[in-house]
Amino acid sequence: MTYETHSEKxxxxxxxxxxxxxxxxxLIELVGDLGSGKTTFVRGxxxxxxxxxxxxxPTFTVMNEYPVDNDKIKKIVHADxxxxxxxxxxxxxxxxxxxxxxxxxxxxxxxxxGEGILTPTHTINFEFVDEITRKIEx
Amino acid sequence: xxxIGIETSCDETAIAIVSGxxxxxxxxxxxxxxxxxxxxxxxxxxxxxxxRKHIEAIFPMLEKEIAKDGSGIDVIAVTAGPGLxxxxxxxxxxxxxxxxxxxxxxxxxxxxxxxxxxSWLPRxxxxxxxxxxxxxxxxxLCLIVSGGHSELIIMKGHGQFERIGETLxxxxxxxxxxxxxxxxxxxxxxPEIARLAIRGDKTKFDFPRGLLDxxxxxxxxxxxxxxxLYTLRKMNLVSDQERANVAASFQEAVVDVLVRKxxxxxKEYKPKSIILAGGVAANIxxxxxxxxxxxxxxxxxxxxxxxxxxxxxxxxxxxxxFRAQDEKNFVEPVSLSADPNLDLI
Numbered sequence: 001m002t003y004e005t006h007s008e009k010x011x012x013x014x015x016x017x018x019x020x021x022x023x024x025x026x027l028i029e030l031v032g033d034l035g036s037g038k039t040t041f042v043r044g045x046x047x048x049x050x051x052x053x054x055x056x057x058p059t060f061t062v063m064n065e066y067p068v069d070n071d072k073i074k075k076i077v078h079a080d081x082x083x084x085x086x087x088x089x090x091x092x093x094x095x096x097x098x099x100x101x102x103x104x105x106x107x108x109x110x111x112x113x114g115e116g117i118l119t120p121t122h123t124i125n126f127e128f129v130d131e132i133t134r135k136i137e138x
Numbered sequence: 139x140x141x142i143g144i145e146t147s148c149d150e151t152a153i154a155i156v157s158g159x160x161x162x163x164x165x166x167x168x169x170x171x172x173x174x175x176x177x178x179x180x181x182x183x184x185x186x187x188x189x190r191k192h193i194e195a196i197f198p199m200l201e202k203e204i205a206k207d208g209s210g211i212d213v214i215a216v217t218a219g220p221g222l223x224x225x226x227x228x229x230x231x232x233x234x235x236x237x238x239x240x241x242x243x244x245x246x247x248x249x250x251x252x253x254x255x256x257s258w259l260p261r262x263x264x265x266x267x268x269x270x271x272x273x274x275x276x277x278x279l280c281l282i283v284s285g286g287h288s289e290l291i292i293m294k295g296h297g298q299f300e301r302i303g304e305t306l307x308x309x310x311x312x313x314x315x316x317x318x319x320x321x322x323x324x325x326x327x328x329p330e331i332a333r334l335a336i337r338g339d340k341t342k343f344d345f346p347r348g349l350l351d352x353x354x355x356x357x358x359x360x361x362x363x364x365x366x367l368y369t370l371r372k373m374n375l376v377s378d379q380e381r382a383n384v385a386a387s388f389q390e391a392v393v394d395v396l397v398r399k400x401x402x403x404x405k406e407y408k409p410k411s412i413i414l415a416g417g418v419a420a421n422i423x424x425x426x427x428x429x430x431x432x433x434x435x436x437x438x439x440x441x442x443x444x445x446x447x448x449x450x451x452x453x454x455x456x457x458x459x460f461r462a463q464d465e466k467n468f469v470e471p472v473s474l475s476a477d478p479n480l481d482l483i
Contacts, residue, residue, distance in 0.1 A: 034316055035364035039307065053479065057308045057360070059316075060148065060286035061222050065478055094224075131368050 015044025032126025143455025146229030147221025156455035208240030215458020218246035219480025226476035284416030285311035303355025338386030
């Protein structure tokens, strides 16, 4: 389903609805260009799941971990492959090690080297339409 | 007191030895892995990868610089966080092992604190090296700007910090890197944009200054990033001059917001010094503007040398040196863990 949002608040609301469907153990790919709303979406999910820590861009750290206060989910891992230059590095990051029943993993720029690197449970596509509008396909 | 500093929070592996007497510090040695010719292939992204290689590299680096039994070293300081967990662990576990083996005290340091203490390090080429180094006076208003951080912090004294503002989304350095990519420039984006901006007209585009109208001291660069993206998309064929104009206008928007918010904070908190820290401190426009405004407000502005603005271990050793003045800051090696969410206290 494709949704159109016209503000950060609307993206957060959509993310909160999506968060309600999560059970833990999901690996979610976020595919979209710069500024298309990926991190904003994760922020919305984190807030909906009771996260008290600020969700910021993971581009430089490569991977952020946020503790979360929810029945089924205790942690969000927020990764960003944007800065990767070498596919071998992805293997070394060992993202799989973070996978757990009470953890949800979000990955921005999973397609940096092309498709099929990860085996996600969900892929969400983001499109920057104009300065206030985004198209999000869940 | 001689302090060994170890830093592995993000892309770099660094070690340094700093000696201190009262508030005067001397850098005996400062080595950053990616800057070593032979290890260039291991530098760059993904500390996890680098972590494996860095473990191999860190011990030769230590062997060259320090006696096997740690004689001459008084304290071991290590970045315990924030940063990428597997990367942090390399440094933390190394530091713990050394502290335990040598029987020397161990001090965990917050990476942000390191950036602030870079201003206590002497400049390598000092005109009058026999005179004491001028160090920041408290309270100090610190603007930390790098690829991963954009924060305003008040330092009331050694180890006494209060965060008064931070970015809500992207860091300033990150905005530079991403806009550089949009403009087809090489990495690292910051210096490339600054270079291109010289030929550009900064008044051609009025990019948004995130949160400037709000009374708080937080930053937001995500909107600026998308505004530049949208502007470039609307332009069909972008000439070289137009690219330079975009770079200049973008740089101006970042510098404007950083300096104005910092000076607004200075007006409210009345600091005795202003510290500019982090990799983006290398930006000449930012430095010049902040130093000018500081002069007008009669507040001395401290900018560490570039080598100490980028991630390095000398700044960690410096922070460790001051932390070590209070033994309550020592930790049992066995109890120290890397903390990716570590914050300034």
